[in-house]
Each structure stands twice: as structure tokens, then as C-alpha cells.
Amino acid sequence: MKAFFALPIFGVTLTLVAYFLSGKLKDKFNLVLFNRVLVSAVLIIGVLLLFNIDFETYNNGAKYISFFLGPSVVALGVTLYEKLEEMKRDLSVFLISVFVGGVVGIFSVILFLMLWNAPEILSRSLASKSVTTPIAIEITKITEGIPEITAGIVIITGILGNAFGPFILQKLGVKNNKAVGTALGTAAHGIGTARAFEISDSAGTYSGLAMCFNGIITALLAPYILDWLLTFSQ
Amino acid sequence: MLKSLIYIFSFLFLGELIHYFLAIPIAGNIIGMLLIFLALFFKLIKLEDVKPASDFLVKYLMVFFIPYGVGLMVYVNLIAAYWVPVSLAMILSTLLSLYITGAIYQKLDKK
Structure with missing residues (x-):
């Protein structure tokens, strides 16, 4: 059997x-x-x-x-192109939001773990928790964490954002579809993006781009932010 | 459909190739996504040549994540020892990141 x-x-x-x-x-x-x-x-x-x-x-x-996750992330690039006109208009608003939200995500997860005296290895594994699994795993290899833990937490973060993100954002007064999409992609990567596409096409597109942009921001900044914050724990 | 699928896979292939040879910390599929976006933007390829496959893939994006969700059962023991700080840090940080991103966007968008 x-x-x-x-x-x-x-x-x-x-x-x-x-x-x-x-x-x-x-x-x-x-x-x-x-x-x-x-x-x-x-x-x-x-x-x-x-x-x-x-x-x-x-x-x-x-x-x-x-x-098929690989080609479907590539396919998001096509959807992004289709929404180009919509995006061009408020590109700077979008970029600022994702950048600040992404950096806050990296800082806060490390600081909370330090605050509760979790071992350093967990900070090294969770710094990239908001970005899409393949990038998160690569970042964890660079920050010398445990990629298996990263994969698990990234999925739970995505499910959390997917399942409760839109509801919580609405309760906190964030009702603009594009704002919700941008937030979902920044904080909950592709799983959040899948939910954003259920809300509307433009929310999904913004979410997909936010996922991509935050992936790059996190890949570039997380190792440095991590090293800097960890110097305070010694 | 076949032609569009070949386009999508070729861009993924190219992305993986760049990732492999340049050893940059950006996933091959993300590089492929940026490249296909740029190729469309600079009119190197036509939208109708890639749209059938990309619409299909985006529609079923969620299905492709399911095995990762199931994979959690393997890592459960590794997280179990520190589940309280890990869960709190994850939940609070995700909420903070979600809210700040959304709130900034909404505030700036109105102006």
C-alpha cells in the first residue's frame, strides 16, 4: 500500500x-x-x-x-503589465508604502523575538518571514538561520494574512482595495496575493508587485538589519 | 495556450539561469517575473502571446501553495519548543507590517 x-x-x-x-x-x-x-x-x-x-x-x-508556483510567479509579471497604466499614476505612493511596511516587518519580528529572549537562531530564521518562500529560504541561508523553520513560518504568515488580513485591515479602517492588496503582498507574499485576487484584479496586481518588491527589499536589507539588531543583544 | 506556456517557461528558465550564474539572492522566478514585465513594457513580446497561460496560472495560484501548507507537518516539532515567542512575534509583526503598509498607502492615495 x-x-x-x-x-x-x-x-x-x-x-x-x-x-x-x-x-x-x-x-x-x-x-x-x-x-x-x-x-x-x-x-x-x-x-x-x-x-x-x-x-x-x-x-x-x-x-x-x-x-507551478515558479511559472505562476512569472505569470504575475504579465498581469502587472496589464495594470501598468493604473500603477504608473501612483507608483511613488506604492513604493513608499511597501518599503516602509517591509522594513517595519523585518525590524519588528526580530525585536519581538529579542524581547522574549528567543534564541538568536530563530531571529536569523524569521527575518524574512513576510516574503515569498523561495526568496525567504535564500535569505535564511545568507543570515545563517534554519531554512526549514523559515519555510514553515512563511507559510503560516501567508495563511494568517490570507485568512484574516482583509478583515483586520477593514476593522482598522483600511478600505481602499489597492491599499489592502499592497498590504497583503507586503506582509503575506503569494498566499496573501492569492487572496487579494479574490478581492479584485487590481488588488491582486498590487499585491503581486508588493510581494516582488518586498522580496527584493528584504533580500537586500534583512542581513544588515539582522546583524545590526543582534549586536544589541550581546 | 502552448505558445504562451513556452514563453512563460522560457522566462522562468532565463530567471533561474541568471540566479544560478550570478548567484544573486533573488529567486529565479522573481527575476523571470521582472524580465517578462520588462519584455512586455519594451514591446519585445506581445501581450496576446503570453496571456492565455498567465491567466490560467494566476487563477490557480492558490493550488500551487497547498503542498507547502501540508509541508508544515514536517517542521512542527522544530517550532514546538519555542512556539509562544515565535507565534507572538510572527502575528504581531505581520499585523504591524500589514497595517502600516495599508494605512500609508490609503493616506497618501487620498491626496
Whole structure:
């Protein structure tokens, strides 16, 4: 049976069926908590635990699905181009917002961890928590953290932003669609962007660009901010 | 559809190539995204040549993240020991970053 689950078709089919079911659930109960990535992941983990299948076995197939993350990030560049006119008009507003929000994200996560006396290795692993997984992992290798922890926290951050971001922003008075999109992409990378596309096309585009821009900002600044802040803990 | 998919994959390939040979700390797919954006901007390629595949990929962006979400089950033990400071730092920092980005944008956009 183990050999059967190791067939790529198992992981692929399970992922697609879980996503399909998450859509049915979302249609029936339109709750924030029924976020499709969250529901799908919970369903799949449930199945894996039930049949005692480890992640590696599931990933034999699932890796063919996550592979498409690469080309879909490239595809966001096409969507960005389509919204070029809209963006040109308030490009400086956009860039300032992402820059400040991104830098605040790096500073705050490190400072909070230092405040609660978490080991330095966690600060080194979480500095890039708001940016898209592939970049975050690269940054963590440079900052000498643990890439596995980074991957986990980046996903939870994304799910957090995806599931609760728009609701919290609205409660705090941020109602402009483009502002919500920019915030989601800056703080919750591609998972936040997926949610922004559910709000509107322009929110999604702004989110995708914010994800990309914050990825670059974080890649360039996080190692320096980290080194500087860590000198105060000694 | 096939032609547009070839375009998308070629730009991803180029991005990965640049990432590999220049060893810059920017992911290959992000470089590919910037390159395809620039290629469209400078009219080196046509929008209709890439649109079918890119619309499809963007529509199902969420599906491609699901295996990463499932992968959490592997890392759960590593985070378990420090879950309180890690969760608090993650939640507070994410909220702060979200709110500041959104609030600045909304404030400046109105002017």
C-alpha cells in the first residue's frame, strides 16, 4: 500500500480533490476560516495521518503541483503589465508604502523575538518571514538561520494574512482595495496575493508587485538589519 | 495556450539561469517575473502571446501553495519548543507590517 501512495498520481489527485472540496465548503459557508489553502492543507494532513503516510510520500506527487508556483510567479509579471497604466499614476505612493511596511516587518519580528529572549537562531530564521518562500529560504541561508523553520513560518504568515488580513485591515479602517492588496503582498507574499485576487484584479496586481518588491527589499536589507539588531543583544 | 506556456517557461528558465550564474539572492522566478514585465513594457513580446497561460496560472495560484501548507507537518516539532515567542512575534509583526503598509498607502492615495 505504501508503494501505491508513493505514486505521483496519489499526491496530485489528493491535492486537486482537496482544493475542489475546499471550494464547495467556501461556497456553502463563506467564512474567513474556510480559506481554501488552509482547508485544503488540513484535509490533506488529515488523510495523510489517517493512512499513516509521511510528507515525503505525498510530496512525490505534490511536488508536481508546487512546481507551478515558479511559472505562476512569472505569470504575475504579465498581469502587472496589464495594470501598468493604473500603477504608473501612483507608483511613488506604492513604493513608499511597501518599503516602509517591509522594513517595519523585518525590524519588528526580530525585536519581538529579542524581547522574549528567543534564541538568536530563530531571529536569523524569521527575518524574512513576510516574503515569498523561495526568496525567504535564500535569505535564511545568507543570515545563517534554519531554512526549514523559515519555510514553515512563511507559510503560516501567508495563511494568517490570507485568512484574516482583509478583515483586520477593514476593522482598522483600511478600505481602499489597492491599499489592502499592497498590504497583503507586503506582509503575506503569494498566499496573501492569492487572496487579494479574490478581492479584485487590481488588488491582486498590487499585491503581486508588493510581494516582488518586498522580496527584493528584504533580500537586500534583512542581513544588515539582522546583524545590526543582534549586536544589541550581546 | 502552448505558445504562451513556452514563453512563460522560457522566462522562468532565463530567471533561474541568471540566479544560478550570478548567484544573486533573488529567486529565479522573481527575476523571470521582472524580465517578462520588462519584455512586455519594451514591446519585445506581445501581450496576446503570453496571456492565455498567465491567466490560467494566476487563477490557480492558490493550488500551487497547498503542498507547502501540508509541508508544515514536517517542521512542527522544530517550532514546538519555542512556539509562544515565535507565534507572538510572527502575528504581531505581520499585523504591524500589514497595517502600516495599508494605512500609508490609503493616506497618501487620498491626496
